[in-house]
Amino acid sequence: MARMYKxxxxxxxxxxxxxxxxIFIGLFMAVPLVFAISNAFKPMDEIFKFPPxxxxxxxxxxxxSDLFVLMSNSWVPFSRYFFNTLFIxxxxxxxxxxxxxxxxxxxxxxxxxxxxxxxxxxxxxxMFNGAVLWIPAYMIMAKIGFINTYWAIIIxxxxxxxxxxxxxxxxxxxxxxxxxxxxxxxxxxxxxFWSIVMPQVKPAWLTLMIFSVQSLWNLGATMYIQSESxxxxxxxxxxxxxxxxxxxxxxxxVAVIMMVVPITLFIVSQSNIIETMATxxxxx
Amino acid sequence: xxNEQRLAVPDKKKSFxxxxxxxxxxxxRKNKAMYFFMLPYLxxxxxxxxxxxxxxxxxxxxxxxxxxxxHFILWDNYVRLFTADxxxxxxxKNTLFFAAIIGPSGYVLSLLFAWLIxxxxxxxxxxxxxxxxxxxxxxVYVVWKIIFSSDQYGLLNGFLMNSGLTLEPIRWLEDxxxxxxxxxxxxxxxxxxxxxLSFIAGLQNVDRTLYEAGAIDGVRNRWQELWxxxxxxxxxxxxxxxxxxxxxxxxxxxxxxxxxxFPSQDYVAWTLIxxxxxxxxxRMEMGYACAIATLLFLMMLFCNRIVQKMLSKVGD
Numbered sequence: 001m002a003r004m005y006k007x008x009x010x011x012x013x014x015x016x017x018x019x020x021x022x023i024f025i026g027l028f029m030a031v032p033l034v035f036a037i038s039n040a041f042k043p044m045d046e047i048f049k050f051p052p053x054x055x056x057x058x059x060x061x062x063x064x065s066d067l068f069v070l071m072s073n074s075w076v077p078f079s080r081y082f083f084n085t086l087f088i089x090x091x092x093x094x095x096x097x098x099x100x101x102x103x104x105x106x107x108x109x110x111x112x113x114x115x116x117x118x119x120x121x122x123x124x125x126x127m128f129n130g131a132v133l134w135i136p137a138y139m140i141m142a143k144i145g146f147i148n149t150y151w152a153i154i155i156x157x158x159x160x161x162x163x164x165x166x167x168x169x170x171x172x173x174x175x176x177x178x179x180x181x182x183x184x185x186x187x188x189x190x191x192x193f194w195s196i197v198m199p200q201v202k203p204a205w206l207t208l209m210i211f212s213v214q215s216l217w218n219l220g221a222t223m224y225i226q227s228e229s230x231x232x233x234x235x236x237x238x239x240x241x242x243x244x245x246x247x248x249x250x251x252x253x254v255a256v257i258m259m260v261v262p263i264t265l266f267i268v269s270q271s272n273i274i275e276t277m278a279t280x281x282x283x284x
Numbered sequence: 285x286x287n288e289q290r291l292a293v294p295d296k297k298k299s300f301x302x303x304x305x306x307x308x309x310x311x312x313r314k315n316k317a318m319y320f321f322m323l324p325y326l327x328x329x330x331x332x333x334x335x336x337x338x339x340x341x342x343x344x345x346x347x348x349x350x351x352x353x354x355h356f357i358l359w360d361n362y363v364r365l366f367t368a369d370x371x372x373x374x375x376x377k378n379t380l381f382f383a384a385i386i387g388p389s390g391y392v393l394s395l396l397f398a399w400l401i402x403x404x405x406x407x408x409x410x411x412x413x414x415x416x417x418x419x420x421x422x423x424v425y426v427v428w429k430i431i432f433s434s435d436q437y438g439l440l441n442g443f444l445m446n447s448g449l450t451l452e453p454i455r456w457l458e459d460x461x462x463x464x465x466x467x468x469x470x471x472x473x474x475x476x477x478x479x480x481l482s483f484i485a486g487l488q489n490v491d492r493t494l495y496e497a498g499a500i501d502g503v504r505n506r507w508q509e510l511w512x513x514x515x516x517x518x519x520x521x522x523x524x525x526x527x528x529x530x531x532x533x534x535x536x537x538x539x540x541x542x543x544x545x546f547p548s549q550d551y552v553a554w555t556l557i558x559x560x561x562x563x564x565x566x567r568m569e570m571g572y573a574c575a576i577a578t579l580l581f582l583m584m585l586f587c588n589r590i591v592q593k594m595l596s597k598v599g600d
Contacts, residue, residue: 018403019404019408021400022404026415026416033422036430039430047437048437050436052437052439052443099324100325103321103322106321107322112315112318112319113312118322118326125329125334127531127589128531128581129531132535132577133337133577135577136335136343136574136577139339139343139570140331140339144331155328156332158324159325159328159333161329164325193321214423220538220542237426255424258422259421259423262421263418270410270413274413274484276485277481277482280485281486281518281520282527
């Protein structure tokens with residue numbers, strides 16, 4: 001059935017040239033990442049070989065071991081940056097999924113005064129982002145006493161409008177009959193939320209997870225945190241890179257460590273993400 | 285008689301209004317649990333998303349240097365931006381330039397690649413989606429610093445010199461002629477973001493029988509198919525994608541800083557985000573920085589509204 005329309009207006013040549021075009025552009029997308037991975041495994045003399053090669057010839061783990069030696073000698077040990085990023089990412093992501101699910105549940109499945117207004121506010125919030133508002137946000141955080149604590153990053157992450165929008169859109173398609181049936185069986189709203197709604201929206205959790213991890217894991221230096229012992233892995237990465245050419249191998253090793261986590265998560269949850277994104281969409 | 289009628293009317297109105305109010309209150313009381321569910325998120329949303337907007341607008345009308353309490357100067361910050369600030373026109377021009385390039389091309393490329401990828405078989409499609417989305421996931425600008433490295437060990441210089449196209453290494457990230465093109469390449473590279481995923485999903489959901497119906501109704505080629513069937517069907521995704529692309533295009537800043545420094549050579553890649561950071565963190569002129577933030581915020585909102593209006597006409 002799905003193939004039948006293809007006969008109408010598609011030729012085989014078009015398919016092949018499309019694939020070639022996609023592979024060509026795909027190479028452009030992949031080259032920087034491949035180059036970084038390859039450099040991370042290059043010995044020093046190979047990094048400074050002319051002309052530079054895209055693929056490593058004599059792979060070595062030296063850069064990674066150098067990284068740990070270098071970092072354990074530094075004033076703030078490398079493990080500390082790693083812990084900071086891990087802590088911010090995991091707590092921020094977990095909290096966001098919990099709070100967003102709790103808020104999306106009534107908005108998507110019940111009617112009550114204020115429902116439409118709140119939904120409109122969240123859609124409007126998608127139309128600007130945090131980068132624009134960091135100065136007023138800084139002043140607010142200074143008032144609350146969040147500056148120079150993990151909370152300056154974690155708590156705002158809980159309130160991300162994109163996650164909220166996606167979760168709400170996804171929950172809207174849960175069949176009402178499921179909820180009605182549970183209510184007739186005597187389940188309260190908390191029970192319905194926990195044992196009916198939450199299992200149904202697993203794809204949306206994974207989607208929120210990938211978006212949240214993507215932004216928190218890659219979070220570098222921010223104005224909210226000045227204390228060295230609270231800074232993150234991407235910040236440490238920029239410090240190593242700025243130390244100059246002698247650290248070229250090591251900085252690629254960090255780049256690889258950085259990209260492994262979000263890419264792996266994406267590979268694992270891709271089909272769930274696509275399923276969730278299918279319900280994203282603004283009605284006019 | 286007439287008097288009584290006249291009296292009756294406002295009475296009736298009042299009773300309608302008060303019964304509507306009491307109905308609302310009853311509904312609210314009935315749904316009390318729902319408000320408790322929403323409370324934690326909405327509290328954070330209010331403090332970190334809504335309150336900053338209000339704060340920015342408020343302080344944009346004040347002079348505030350953190351040390352002294354703010355005092356009102358009305359429109360002075362805005363007047364100063366447009367009349368007495370040499371860098372502001374440059375920042376505004378660059379922001380609009382980057383937004384005009386990155387926004388539409390990121391959006392169209394996302395749609396084009398999603399459309400092409402959608403034709404592939406399931407496994408190839410998943411693989412291609414990963415390759416195209418990987419730059420957004422990885423976000424490692426360090427790699428580009430090595431590619432654009434100003435000596436012969438950079439990938440690009442090495443390639444160009446080795447093939448004899450150039451003799452001297454080009455200082456991609458310091459030479460004012462190359463900074464902007466280099467920045468655009470990197471920004472485009474990572475511009476297939478949330479909208480790209482949304483398009484992939486939207487395309488997979490198009491009802492296949494519509495294409496057959498379209499072929500019977502006289503749709504002759506794939507472009508007509510795209511315009512008359514596919515795009516109208518995925519209009520909600522198109523609108524969502526537009527919001528994501530526009531918002532991202534106006535707020536490029538950190539990526540540029542990572543690549544070409546703060547400030548870039550001769551301010552050629554200086555944007556409103558940088559200008560705001562400069563006043564907000566280095567010069568501590570919070571009122572002035574808030575005026576820039578307010579302008580940028582309004583630009584994003586305005587541009588989003590216009591594009592939403594335009595997209596609601598797709599395929600009509």
